[in-house]
Amino acid sequence: MAKHPKGTRARILLSSVFGPYAQDDEFGSRAINPMELYHNQVTRAQGAYSLRMFHRSWGIMMIQANISAPCAVLDFPTLKDFREELLGGQYDIIGISSIIVNIGKVQEMCRIARELSPHSVLIVGGHVTALPGIENRVDADHFVKGEGISWMRRYLGEDLERPVRHPDIVSGMKTRILGLSLPEKRGGTAATIIPSVGCPLGCNFCTTSAFFGGKGKFINFYKTGDELFEVMQQMEARLGVSTFFMMDENFLLHRPRALQLLERMKEHNKSWGLAVFASANAIRKYTMLELVELGVSWIWMGLESPQATYAKLQQTDTRQLTRELRNHGIRVQGSTIVGLEHHTPDNIEDEIEHAVSHNTDFHQFMLYTPVPGTPLYQQIKDEGRLTENLDFADIHGQYKFNFRHAAISRDDSKRFLDWAFRRDFERNGPSLYRMSRTMLEGWRRYKHFPDARVRTRFAREINKLSTVYNAALWSMEKDFRKVNRAVSEDIRTLRREIEEEFGFTSRIATLALGPFLRWTTRREERRLASGWTYEPPKIIERTNWRSTIEATESTEPLAGEPVMAST
Ligand code: B12
Numbered sequence: 001m002a003k004h005p006k007g008t009r010a011r012i013l014l015s016s017v018f019g020p021y022a023q024d025d026e027f028g029s030r031a032i033n034p035m036e037l038y039h040n041q042v043t044r045a046q047g048a049y050s051l052r053m054f055h056r057s058w059g060i061m062m063i064q065a066n067i068s069a070p071c072a073v074l075d076f077p078t079l080k081d082f083r084e085e086l087l088g089g090q091y092d093i094i095g096i097s098s099i100i101v102n103i104g105k106v107q108e109m110c111r112i113a114r115e116l117s118p119h120s121v122l123i124v125g126g127h128v129t130a131l132p133g134i135e136n137r138v139d140a141d142h143f144v145k146g147e148g149i150s151w152m153r154r155y156l157g158e159d160l161e162r163p164v165r166h167p168d169i170v171s172g173m174k175t176r177i178l179g180l181s182l183p184e185k186r187g188g189t190a191a192t193i194i195p196s197v198g199c200p201l202g203c204n205f206c207t208t209s210a211f212f213g214g215k216g217k218f219i220n221f222y223k224t225g226d227e228l229f230e231v232m233q234q235m236e237a238r239l240g241v242s243t244f245f246m247m248d249e250n251f252l253l254h255r256p257r258a259l260q261l262l263e264r265m266k267e268h269n270k271s272w273g274l275a276v277f278a279s280a281n282a283i284r285k286y287t288m289l290e291l292v293e294l295g296v297s298w299i300w301m302g303l304e305s306p307q308a309t310y311a312k313l314q315q316t317d318t319r320q321l322t323r324e325l326r327n328h329g330i331r332v333q334g335s336t337i338v339g340l341e342h343h344t345p346d347n348i349e350d351e352i353e354h355a356v357s358h359n360t361d362f363h364q365f366m367l368y369t370p371v372p373g374t375p376l377y378q379q380i381k382d383e384g385r386l387t388e389n390l391d392f393a394d395i396h397g398q399y400k401f402n403f404r405h406a407a408i409s410r411d412d413s414k415r416f417l418d419w420a421f422r423r424d425f426e427r428n429g430p431s432l433y434r435m436s437r438t439m440l441e442g443w444r445r446y447k448h449f450p451d452a453r454v455r456t457r458f459a460r461e462i463n464k465l466s467t468v469y470n471a472a473l474w475s476m477e478k479d480f481r482k483v484n485r486a487v488s489e490d491i492r493t494l495r496r497e498i499e500e501e502f503g504f505t506s507r508i509a510t511l512a513l514g515p516f517l518r519w520t521t522r523r524e525e526r527r528l529a530s531g532w533t534y535e536p537p538k539i540i541e542r543t544n545w546r547s548t549i550e551a552t553e554s555t556e557p558l559a560g561e562p563v564m565a566s567t
């Protein structure tokens with residue numbers, strides 16, 4: 001590959017695709033596909049109890065942190081923001097990061113970039129490049145498939161062996177629940193750590209595994225527990241955090257790394273909390289005690305289906321595992337696939353009931369979706385079962401099938417999916433309630449545990465439970481009477497148990513805050529019913545800005561460390 005002629009003096013813009021997102025438009029935004037994790041794919045049927053928050057575009061943040069060229073990351077721009085940045089920026093390189101659903105936006109951004117910045121090299125990266133024939137759909141100069149840090153370093157002529165520097169990432173922002181925006185205080189939200197990309201297990205539908213090499217392959221940014229510990233310690237100091245969202249497809253699969261991290265945590269007396277993705281077979285490699293000592297407080301686990309033959313689920317009773325994890329204070333987020341090959345209108349409701357019976361704290365449901373780049377896509381294509389001429393903006397797992405299923409129609413696929421979300425909510429209650437149950441179980445079990453690190457973590461987590469969450473439970477209990485009386489009773493029982501455990505403080509908090517939360521919840525329900533949606537703020541962050549920008553740039557205030565401006 002030829003290097004860019006300016007090397008590390010090249011001025012770079014890395015942008016995510018433009019919004020607004022939660023609306024239907026000709027570029028591929030869809031009202032049912034907002035730029036939110038929970039409200040899009042997990043708690044979307046939970047009304048005002050749905051967890052709302054945004055996540056930055058970590059891929060381009062990782063690239064920015066690992067190059068020495070002047071670089072601006074533009075996150076969540078509108079088209080107007082993007083145009084203005086191009087006009088003001090004199091960029092040599094414009095990189096756009098996207099996933100497949102947003103291909104229409106990539107096309108438009110490249111068209112605009114060619115028009116407003118004709119001298120720039122256009123690079124497209126991220127999962128969108130898994131689309132076959134992308135080169136003919138988008139007018140860009142390079143399409144980067146797979147890992148982007150090493151590609152960009154190579155393109156700029158930088159040292160490829162330099163260790164990967166982790167950017168400071170606050171995992172979520174603008175969090176909202178019960179109609180209230182949570183205050184954003186330093187250290188209040190977990191830091192995201194990205195130890196690796198890809199997953200060696202290679203389930204046939206899995207896009208991340210396929211994108212970074214497929215079965216048996218993945219790319220490690222931090223190979224050892226020691227390296228991870230160093231990065232986490234830096235984040236702790238810089239962001240003031242003690243909890244970490246480990247953005248690794250299967251964090252627990254790498255047992256020696258996890259155990260080395262645990263050793264270092266013990267040595268340095270760290271009472272950190274970890275939220276992880278892990279497959280059932282990987283979780284089973286640990287005792288509950290090891291998980292608790294490692295600070296694992298939240299696990300995202302694929303449940304897929306009781307009939308599924310995925311290796312990761314072999315010989316695991318996932319309901320029993322979920323119960324056990326929750327009994328040890330570990331919140332479980334299950335993930336179930338709706339519309340697998342063996343599903344029929346006759347058995348799918350039972351399968352969804354089975355998923356719901358796990359009573360996880362959170363539950364993601366996704367349609368079985370052959371996505372370009374995966375073995376499943378190739379198989380369905382070879383079988384001639386792909387639905388032709390669909391807009392890629394509608395292939396995201398939360399709408400309708402993009403292939404001919406043997407027994408379930410496209411329209412029914414959506415009906416079953418929507419029902420799964422509703423059923424989980426009605427039968428198990430709001431996720432905030434379920435989480436509160438898990439947190440109380442953990443606290444009771446570990447509040448006198450000999451290792452002070454473990455006690456400290458549970459004490460930290462329990463603070464909110466005994467006050468704000470308990471007040472929220474009071475409000476939920478009332479609201480849920482008309483949805484499911486039995487769940488309302490269970491919420492009441494939990495509230496009483498919390499009040500017994502924490503006494504006066506939690507009773508006062510409930511009296512003072514409960515009615516207010518009930519009012520904010522109802523107000524939020526009215527707002528949502530009238531069509532309110534939420535959008536992430538535009539953010540621009542510049543690095544290495546002053547040093548290599550020739551002449552004219554003296555007004556730019558930024559140099560060295562990233563500086564962030566958001567609107
Ligand atoms: C965080 C996340 C989100 C956030 C997005 C935040 C944002 N600002 O964009 C939220 C929660 C909102 C989200 C939503 C969705 N997501 Co999402 N998301 C993720 C997740 C969990 C992590 C992404 C990440 O940061 N990874 C770590 C970084 C380091 O990896 P990376 O982004 O791939 O970047 C690397 C390379 O791709 C490359 N690269 C990336 N960009 C660029 C740009 C250039 C110029 C270059 C050179 C290289 C390059 O270099 C990076 C470093 O190696 C991934 C799963 C995963 N593990 O990756 C899914 C994933 C990206 N999401 C996916 C999907 C399908 C969706 C949704 C459609 C799901 C849904 N129905 O709800 C929605 C779409 C919302 C929308 N309107 O766009 C799919 C994409 C599939 C595909 N083939 O396109 C993934 C892979 C999950 C999956 N396995 O199915 N998502």
Ligand code: SF4
Binds near residue numbers: 201202208249302312
């Ligand atoms: S275990 Fe999860 S991350 Fe790994 S390949 Fe399977 S679905 Fe993908």
